[in-house]
Amino acid sequence: MTDIGVLARPAAAVQAQAGAHADASALTPLPNEDALPRRFSDFATLGEALDYAASGTRGFNFHDARGNLARPYPYSELRADAIACAYRLIAHGVQPQDRIALVAETGAEFAQLFFGIIYAGAWPVPLPLPTSFGGKESYIDQLSVQLQSCDPKILFFPNELAEMAGEAARLNNVEGLDFDGFLAREAAPCRIPEASTNDIAYLQYSSGSTRFPHGVIITHKALLSNLSAHSHGMELQDSDRCISWLPWYHDMGLVGCFLSPVANQVTVDYLKTEDFARRPLAWLDMISRNKGTSISYSPTFGYDICARRMSSQTKASDRFDLSRWRLAGNGADMIRPDVMQSFVDAFAEAGFSPNAFLPSYGLAESTLAVTIMPPGEGIHVQLVEETDLSGGDATEGRPQRYRAIVNCGKPVKDMIVEIRDEDGGILNEGQIGKVWTTGPSLMEGYFRDQDATDACMTDGWLDTGDMGYMSDGYLYIVGRAKDMIIINGKNHWPQDIEWAVEQLPGFKQGDIAAFSITTPGGEEAPAVLVHCRTSDVEERTKLRDQIRDRVRAITGMNCVVELVPPRTLPRTSSGKLSRSKARKLYLEGEIVPYDIAA
Numbered sequence: 001m002t003d004i005g006v007l008a009r010p011a012a013a014v015q016a017q018a019g020a021h022a023d024a025s026a027l028t029p030l031p032n033e034d035a036l037p038r039r040f041s042d043f044a045t046l047g048e049a050l051d052y053a054a055s056g057t058r059g060f061n062f063h064d065a066r067g068n069l070a071r072p073y074p075y076s077e078l079r080a081d082a083i084a085c086a087y088r089l090i091a092h093g094v095q096p097q098d099r100i101a102l103v104a105e106t107g108a109e110f111a112q113l114f115f116g117i118i119y120a121g122a123w124p125v126p127l128p129l130p131t132s133f134g135g136k137e138s139y140i141d142q143l144s145v146q147l148q149s150c151d152p153k154i155l156f157f158p159n160e161l162a163e164m165a166g167e168a169a170r171l172n173n174v175e176g177l178d179f180d181g182f183l184a185r186e187a188a189p190c191r192i193p194e195a196s197t198n199d200i201a202y203l204q205y206s207s208g209s210t211r212f213p214h215g216v217i218i219t220h221k222a223l224l225s226n227l228s229a230h231s232h233g234m235e236l237q238d239s240d241r242c243i244s245w246l247p248w249y250h251d252m253g254l255v256g257c258f259l260s261p262v263a264n265q266v267t268v269d270y271l272k273t274e275d276f277a278r279r280p281l282a283w284l285d286m287i288s289r290n291k292g293t294s295i296s297y298s299p300t301f302g303y304d305i306c307a308r309r310m311s312s313q314t315k316a317s318d319r320f321d322l323s324r325w326r327l328a329g330n331g332a333d334m335i336r337p338d339v340m341q342s343f344v345d346a347f348a349e350a351g352f353s354p355n356a357f358l359p360s361y362g363l364a365e366s367t368l369a370v371t372i373m374p375p376g377e378g379i380h381v382q383l384v385e386e387t388d389l390s391g392g393d394a395t396e397g398r399p400q401r402y403r404a405i406v407n408c409g410k411p412v413k414d415m416i417v418e419i420r421d422e423d424g425g426i427l428n429e430g431q432i433g434k435v436w437t438t439g440p441s442l443m444e445g446y447f448r449d450q451d452a453t454d455a456c457m458t459d460g461w462l463d464t465g466d467m468g469y470m471s472d473g474y475l476y477i478v479g480r481a482k483d484m485i486i487i488n489g490k491n492h493w494p495q496d497i498e499w500a501v502e503q504l505p506g507f508k509q510g511d512i513a514a515f516s517i518t519t520p521g522g523e524e525a526p527a528v529l530v531h532c533r534t535s536d537v538e539e540r541t542k543l544r545d546q547i548r549d550r551v552r553a554i555t556g557m558n559c560v561v562e563l564v565p566p567r568t569l570p571r572t573s574s575g576k577l578s579r580s581k582a583r584k585l586y587l588e589g590e591i592v593p594y595d596i597a598a
Contacts, residue, residue: 085116
């Protein structure tokens with residue numbers, strides 16, 4: 001394993017000048033700094049955390065599709081609205097430990113309902129918006145499987161989703177209520193139950209939850225422990241402000257950019273996820289307008305979209321000032337150093353520093369964070385030889401091939417990470433195995449699914465399902481164990497096959513899904529599904545042969561190449577490629593490839 005250092009600022013990069021951003025709104029954004037002494041999530045419950053944050057002047061700022069301030073929402077107002085929501089819920093018959101599902105639309109309505117459910121002693125269950133699903137029926141189906149899993153008393157939804165969400169509620173015998181109608185009800189004061197730190201705070205469905213959803217059970221104690229570890233890992237400053245477009249039904253958005261700011265008293269600027277998808281550079285406009293220091297997270301694809309949207313004729317420094325972007329967090333999927341370097345190349349002249357990158361690793365089962373890179377260290381990459389990744393032996397005379405593996409940082413406060421082999425033995429430094437973790441942030445288990453809980457939790461340790469290795473105290477993630485393609489006893493990572501195809505002209509990340517299938521002859525082989533944008537049969541045939549040759553050159557194997565229509569490959573609710581779902585749909589005939597003569 002060879003350490004090749006950090007991402008570098010291009011030699012020609014210059015310090016950006018602040019762009020001119022006229023605020024057309026008369027509204028005043030909530031401040032970064034506050035006289036209230038900061039507490040780093042040292043509370044017994046989430047309700048107690050909001051009680052404290054409400055005594056200061058910070059809060060949420062909601063922005064429109066162009067990134068203009070639409071509504072400042074101080075924590076003091078959020079608390080008052082949440083308590084009123086709790087009164088309404090209790091009057092409606094909600095009891096402690098009831099599950100209350102709510103579609104996680106970024107806005108004040110969801111925020112006050114979520115905390116109102118907390119104050120009422122019930123368990124909020126955030127559910128996804130329809131942006132990642134293939135139409136009305138697919139979204140109703142997705143909501144249905146999650147409603148069947150969590151068995152809620154009520155499903156709340158925004159008015160514009162009343163038809164779809166209301167139908168999902170009806171099909172599952174759940175009461176469906178729209179946000180506005182419920183929030184317009186009278187809120188008569190009543191007794192609010194007192195929460196304990198060991199009580200369950202909420203259920204969360206991980207982004208991969210589809211046919212067999214797993215509701216992750218998180219207690220107040222686990223949540224606040226992780227939020228404390230998160231804030232210490234980021235070394236929060238008084239001038240920090242969070243800017244986010246991440247969805248509130250995914251752990252990075254819900255925990256990192258919604259609950260953490262409350263428990264750590266940080267002001268946030270929000271852009272809706274669907275607005276980011278339409279106008280991604282509005283995210284960078286909002287960061288540029290912040291006069292303090294910015295904290296903003298994104299999966300790799302968010303940085304990729306922004307770098308691609310920058311016109312070669314436009315100077316980044318004419319529009320953006322990213323010099324105060326202190327922490328540019330990245331996680332939630334495999335971190336691609338080539339994409340991160342492209343972002344640096346595109347925005348260095350606007351003041352963006354590669355040292356701002358903050359790689360991290362986490363999952364819903366550990367509340368959120370497991371490891372975080374120390375601030376200021378940027379992205380470190382090690383080159384790992386293919387035989388080390390596959391578990392095989394180097395073949396004499398074969399050229400060595402390497403994959404760049406990104407450093408995901410050190411374990412956060414109170415969390416421990418070990419790398420283990422298939423038999424549970426602890427591996428030495430540099431040896432690749434399964435990533436296990438333990439600490440106070442772990443989930444209680446999966447809701448009403450003891451078998452699934454037992455399959456990943458042993459003696460207080462969590463088998464994350466990811467593969468990686470440790471080096472000098474830092475964690476390097478290699479891939480998902482369940483995605484690994486094993487043929488003739490040799491391991492092949494789908495990311496390697498997908499990356500190889502992406503190097504061909506006209507492809508980008510997310511266009512390719514690789515997985516293992518059994519051929520009609522009974523042999524295991526990799527299948528590669530590729531988005532194809534040409535209608536010419538001859539061009540399709542040539543493209544298929546190029547892909548086949550490329551994969552053979554990388555893996556030494558023949559593969560099944562299927563060209564499929566654009567936007568066919570399924571994604572998780574957080575926007576990540578779902579290889580397992582692609583494989584399932586392909587084998588069931590739901591993904592229909594183009595017909596190309598052999």
